[in-house]
Amino acid sequence: MNRVGSKAAHPTKCLWPALRSTRPAASVFLGVPPLFLYAARMHTLNVELGERRYPIYIGSGLLGRTDLLAPHIPGRQVLVVSNETVAPLYLERLSAALNGFRQHTVILPDGEQYKTLEVLNRIYDALLQNRCDRDVTLIALGGGVVGDITGFAAASYQRGVNFIQVPTTLLAQVDSSVGGKTGVNHPLGKNMIGAFYQPRCVIADTATLNTLPDRELSAGLAEVIKYGLIRDAGFFAWLESNLDALLARNPDVLAYAIERSCRNKAEVVVEDERESGQRALLNFGHTFGHAIETGMGYGAWLHGEAVATGMCMAARLSQRLGWISSVDVARVDTLIARAHLPTQPPAELDAARFLDLMAVDKKVKDGRVRLVLLRGIGESVVSGDYDPVQLRASLERDTQQSGARAS
Amino acid sequence: MNRVGSKAAHPTKCLWPALRSTRPAASVFLGVPPLFLYAARMHTLNVELGERRYPIYIGSGLLGRTDLLAPHIPGRQVLVVSNETVAPLYLERLSAALNGFRQHTVILPDGEQYKTLEVLNRIYDALLQNRCDRDVTLIALGGGVVGDITGFAAASYQRGVNFIQVPTTLLAQVDSSVGGKTGVNHPLGKNMIGAFYQPRCVIADTATLNTLPDRELSAGLAEVIKYGLIRDAGFFAWLESNLDALLARNPDVLAYAIERSCRNKAEVVVEDERESGQRALLNFGHTFGHAIETGMGYGAWLHGEAVATGMCMAARLSQRLGWISSVDVARVDTLIARAHLPTQPPAELDAARFLDLMAVDKKVKDGRVRLVLLRGIGESVVSGDYDPVQLRASLERDTQQSGARAS
Numbered sequence: 001m002n003r004v005g006s007k008a009a010h011p012t013k014c015l016w017p018a019l020r021s022t023r024p025a026a027s028v029f030l031g032v033p034p035l036f037l038y039a040a041r042m043h044t045l046n047v048e049l050g051e052r053r054y055p056i057y058i059g060s061g062l063l064g065r066t067d068l069l070a071p072h073i074p075g076r077q078v079l080v081v082s083n084e085t086v087a088p089l090y091l092e093r094l095s096a097a098l099n100g101f102r103q104h105t106v107i108l109p110d111g112e113q114y115k116t117l118e119v120l121n122r123i124y125d126a127l128l129q130n131r132c133d134r135d136v137t138l139i140a141l142g143g144g145v146v147g148d149i150t151g152f153a154a155a156s157y158q159r160g161v162n163f164i165q166v167p168t169t170l171l172a173q174v175d176s177s178v179g180g181k182t183g184v185n186h187p188l189g190k191n192m193i194g195a196f197y198q199p200r201c202v203i204a205d206t207a208t209l210n211t212l213p214d215r216e217l218s219a220g221l222a223e224v225i226k227y228g229l230i231r232d233a234g235f236f237a238w239l240e241s242n243l244d245a246l247l248a249r250n251p252d253v254l255a256y257a258i259e260r261s262c263r264n265k266a267e268v269v270v271e272d273e274r275e276s277g278q279r280a281l282l283n284f285g286h287t288f289g290h291a292i293e294t295g296m297g298y299g300a301w302l303h304g305e306a307v308a309t310g311m312c313m314a315a316r317l318s319q320r321l322g323w324i325s326s327v328d329v330a331r332v333d334t335l336i337a338r339a340h341l342p343t344q345p346p347a348e349l350d351a352a353r354f355l356d357l358m359a360v361d362k363k364v365k366d367g368r369v370r371l372v373l374l375r376g377i378g379e380s381v382v383s384g385d386y387d388p389v390q391l392r393a394s395l396e397r398d399t400q401q402s403g404a405r406a407s
Numbered sequence: 408m409n410r411v412g413s414k415a416a417h418p419t420k421c422l423w424p425a426l427r428s429t430r431p432a433a434s435v436f437l438g439v440p441p442l443f444l445y446a447a448r449m450h451t452l453n454v455e456l457g458e459r460r461y462p463i464y465i466g467s468g469l470l471g472r473t474d475l476l477a478p479h480i481p482g483r484q485v486l487v488v489s490n491e492t493v494a495p496l497y498l499e500r501l502s503a504a505l506n507g508f509r510q511h512t513v514i515l516p517d518g519e520q521y522k523t524l525e526v527l528n529r530i531y532d533a534l535l536q537n538r539c540d541r542d543v544t545l546i547a548l549g550g551g552v553v554g555d556i557t558g559f560a561a562a563s564y565q566r567g568v569n570f571i572q573v574p575t576t577l578l579a580q581v582d583s584s585v586g587g588k589t590g591v592n593h594p595l596g597k598n599m600i601g602a603f604y605q606p607r608c609v610i611a612d613t614a615t616l617n618t619l620p621d622r623e624l625s626a627g628l629a630e631v632i633k634y635g636l637i638r639d640a641g642f643f644a645w646l647e648s649n650l651d652a653l654l655a656r657n658p659d660v661l662a663y664a665i666e667r668s669c670r671n672k673a674e675v676v677v678e679d680e681r682e683s684g685q686r687a688l689l690n691f692g693h694t695f696g697h698a699i700e701t702g703m704g705y706g707a708w709l710h711g712e713a714v715a716t717g718m719c720m721a722a723r724l725s726q727r728l729g730w731i732s733s734v735d736v737a738r739v740d741t742l743i744a745r746a747h748l749p750t751q752p753p754a755e756l757d758a759a760r761f762l763d764l765m766a767v768d769k770k771v772k773d774g775r776v777r778l779v780l781l782r783g784i785g786e787s788v789v790s791g792d793y794d795p796v797q798l799r800a801s802l803e804r805d806t807q808q809s810g811a812r813a814s
Contacts, residue, residue, distance in 0.1 A: 117528055128595035133771040156563070158769045159590065159601045160681075183566065188535035194566045195602065274567075362565045364540040 038252040043259050047178065047266045049198060049273055056178060056202040056266070058259050060251065063166060063205040064093045070100075072164055072200040075135025077102045081123060081150040082141040083110040086168050089211055094141055094166065104130045108146065113299035115145045115185045117193065123153040137162040137200070143169035143216070144176035144303060148194070151182030155197035165199045168208040170220025170254075171304050174227075174261035177202045179269040179282075185298055189360040190290040196274050204262075206255050214340070219304025221246060221339040222285075224257050226311060227264040229332065230284045233378025235260055240331070243338050280363060280382045284372040285310030288345070291357035295349045301342075308341035317394040318374040321386055328377055347402045351395035445659040450666050454585065454673045456605060456680055463585060463609040463673070465666050467658065470497055470573060470612040473504045479571055479607040482542025484509045488530060488557040489548040490517040493575050496618055501548055501573065511537045515553065520706035522552045522592045524600065530560040544569040544607070550576035550623070551583035551710060555601070558589030562604035572606045575615040577627025577661075578711050581634075581668035584609045586676040586689075592705055596767040597697040603681050611669075613662050621747070626711025628653060628746040629692075631664050633718060634671040636739065637691045640785025642667055647738070650745050687770060687789045691779040692717030695752070698764035702756045708749075715748035724801040725781040728793055735784055754809045758802035 042059035057068055078101045082091055087107050095103060106126045108119055127136065138161060140150035147165050154163035165177040183194015209217065221243075228236025238260075239246075245253040265282065272279040288310030292301055315332040318324045333343050345354070363370045363382070370384040371391075449466035464475055485508045489498055494514050502510060513533045515526055534543065545568060547557035554572050561570035572584040590601015616624070628650075635643030645667075646653075652660040672689065679686040695717030699708055722739040725731045740750050752761070770777045770789070777791040778798075 117524060121524060124593055124600055125595075128593055128599060128767060131767055131771075134769060135772060152563075156559075156590075156600050156602055158599060159588070159603055181566070183563075186531055186535055188532075192535060192565060193531055193563050195563055196566055360535060360538055362541060364538075365542060 035252050035256055038255045038259075043255070045259065045262050045266055047198075048270050049180075052180075052198040052273075054198055054201050056204060056262050058173075058204045058206065058255060058262065060207040060255070061205060062203050063090055063208065064097045065203075066097045066099070068201070068203055069097055069139075069164065072162070073098075073101060073137045074162060075133075075137060077104070077130075077132050077136045078139055079104045079106065079123075079127060079130070079132060079136055080139045080141055081106045081108065081146055081153070083108045083143075083146050085110040086142040086146070090141060090168060090208060094139070098139075104132070108149070110145075111299040112145055112185070112293065112303060113297070115149050115298065117184055117186075120149055120153055120184050123150065124157060127153070127157055132157075132161075134158050134161055137164060139164045139166060140177075141166045141168065143167065143172045147172050147177050148182050148191070149184055151180075151197055151199070152184060152194050155182055155195040160197070163197065163199045165202040167202065167204055169212055169216050170209055170258070171216070171223055172220075173204040173206075173209075173258050174220060175223040175265065177204070178262055178265050179279075180273065185294075188294070190294050190298070191362070192360075204258060206251060206258065209249065209254060215302065216304075217247070217249070218340045219302040219308075222304035222308035222311070222336070222341055224261050225335055225339065226282075226284050226307065227261050229311060229315075229374065229377060230281045230372070230380040231268070231378060232260070232264055233376075235264070236331075236335075236377050240335055243335065247339070278382075280370070281372055281380050283363065284374075284380055285312075285314055287358055287361045287363055287369065287371055288313045288354070290361060291354050292345055292349065295353060295357050296346055301346070305342055308336045308339070309343060309345055312336060312343040313345065313394070313398050314372060315374055316398065317371070317386075317391060320390050320394050321373070324374050324376055328374070331377060344402045345398055347399075350399050350403075351392060354395045354399065355392065442659050442663055445662045445666075450662070452666065452669050452673055454605075455677050456587075459587075459605040459680075461605055461608050463611060463669050465580075465611045465613065465662065465669065467614040467662070468612060469610050470615065471500045471504045472610075473506070475608070475610055476504055476546075476571065477507075479569070480505075480508060480544045481569060482540075482544060484511070484537075484539050484543045485546055486511045486513065486530075486534060486537070486539060486543055487546045487548055488513045488515065488553055488560070490515045490550075490553050492517040493549040493553070497548060497575060497615060501546070505546075511539070515556070517552075518706040519552055519592070519700065519710060520704070522556050522705065524591055524593075527556055527560055527591050530557065531564060534560070534564055539564075539568075541565050541568055544571060546571045546573060547584075548573045548575065550574065550579045554579050554584050555589050555598070556591055558587075558604055558606070559591060559601050562589055562602040567604070570604065570606045572609040574609065574611055576619055576623050577616055577665070578623070578630055579627075580611040580613075580616075580665050581627060582630040582672065584611070585669055585672050586686075587680065592701075595701070597701050597705070598769070599767075611665060613658060613665060616656065616661060622709065623711075624654070624656070625747045626709040626715075629711035629715035629718070629743070629748055631668050632742055632746065633689075633691050633714065634668050636718060636722075636781065636784060637688045637779070637787040638675070638785060639667070639671055640783075642671070643738075643742075643784050647742055650742065654746070685789075687777070688779055688787050690770060691781075691787055692719075692721055694765055694768045694770055694776065694778055695720045695761070697768060698761050699752060699756065702760060702764050703753055708753070712749055715743045715746070716750060716752055719743055719750040720752065720801070720805050721779060722781055723805065724778070724793075724798060727797050727801050728780070731781050731783055735781070738784060751809045752805055754806075757806050757810075758799060761802050761806065762799065 045056040138154040140147045167173045167177040180196045180198040186192040285307045289306035292306040368384040452463040545561040547554045574580045574584040587603045587605040593599040692714045696713035699713040726736045775791040
């Protein structure tokens, strides 16, 4: 049990795997340092997408490193997009690192409810008012919303300009900044307008997590847990052992979780960049989660919170279909609750409303909602081949429990 | 002088080349029929872009052919986008050909001033209200505006869905429907927001040109003339000989001009899909033209009218630089005037305003406006390597002449 990434037959025994071992690097992650030194050095992951290949730099204090930024900026102009929360904390340092470039800035309001076409248009306005040409580089400094909207601006301004992601939330560092999904929401559906568009590089400065509110940290953990559930049982077990250290923001443990999450994501994306197949597994919990986000109004629930609940709902449906055991469901529920994340949907949405909202999901194919479901911890499938009666029954039980809890 | 596409040393002698010859197909266009039979059969041009390869079907009455449409529609749902002018004329026939598919329709207002983010959003609304999933096929039935905006909707809805172009104007048939440029305008610059996105097929029904207003026919001829000027001297000479027949809507002559234009465009696009080099030649006249369109307000001048004037302005600048002769300039001016197109910019714009508007063009690179200029009839270059004083002088002369004419 001392190899990171190995299958954990007895997950409860899997404490700090590979970390206290005296054997070096007997790991699926070659060159992995001892965990207690993890945060001290920079890690580089390359996402191997041919001519769209790009590096993810992970480490503390990377935000201010001109040597990482400059090689990925081909022109002389940059436009930094950030939000009202993040800009006061980190814009100055990033700006200093960009000394020598002609800099422009757009500060957006903070929140999922601003990931709209109208707010996107503010970025276009700034680009045109500042006479930015095709050599401009857009830099997204912030969380998932800033990254998604800036990425789509980069994909569509003059039919495509350069783009760098500097994610400052755990969720953005492990998920939304990696893989090239960009876009904005529509009142009728989340992420319905967008493009696949890869950044030139991703700079994940783990030191920015020190200022992250607890609620945002938990939301990010939802996506971290997701990687364990869909394809990395060893990681899930490691999370069961290390969740308290993550919540306590132990920098080594956080940096390790970020790298392992990004590596999992990168492996999936490289195999299926445009989501014609296996990439859909990354949407585990998301079809339920998007229904919550859209149904409750964007911004009411954080994306990670909605996904956390969605993963619990998907696990319970998987159990109802006889694909996983009640023990597995309990492990999912327990870990998510320990991460201070919700496991039950909001009382405001009933089963009929869920079905209605889920019908506009991007995974719908010829009218049939395909779901990511579990075959075990660390094993998932994309399937439209389930009994719809079971889906409805599962939703009814989930939402009745919420209703009972609320009343 | 009986081979289509050959260099014309004495263009005025180049009357109906290849048409009255008894020798079959001694032509760069293999299998070309005698011109007097040209419109009677369908021509298929394949744009060879690897996995994005697609056919352009050219011929009379193709709009109603299920056998051409259906193989390019992978799902069961289609959304037809048209405008208030074209829909009453052709929507019913297209709709009949799509019998068997679940059909939705969006009718946009007609005109360049509606190629905006707001109008684009109406397409997203319709897609979501009708629960269109990733298997939906968007069909653009109309001119360049409908094609550009629908193409961008297809590129960005759920990060990319299927798309078919059914162009009904000469300009769209020879230019905007071919090559994958999609997008909308911004108040500060034309086509500033968009994507490269290829259709599944293009269906150019030449019979739709019978209902085209004269002004629109002329606007389309501007782009036809462009192909002659930038890369096909033989075609330019052929146009000098056949312009009256084109204006009289001789179906054989029109069909031949459309195919030769599309072939020229396809050859350029295949070499440089994303405009990193030679594709910029297709923008001959466009940097000046876009300045006119933006400066006068979208819709005041038709795109083809602005491009026609822009080509004359580019030719005059080329002469000022000593690259072409006054005889060449006269040939350009004469042919464009014969096509009932303007050769002088509007009196409302002076040289300073032109320079200002041209500075936001997509061909600007590190602050320098690159222009497409002529080295001869049928020979063009993209260049930022000209004396800016000459550009200003040329603009001043052009705009003073307009001012004098207007006063």
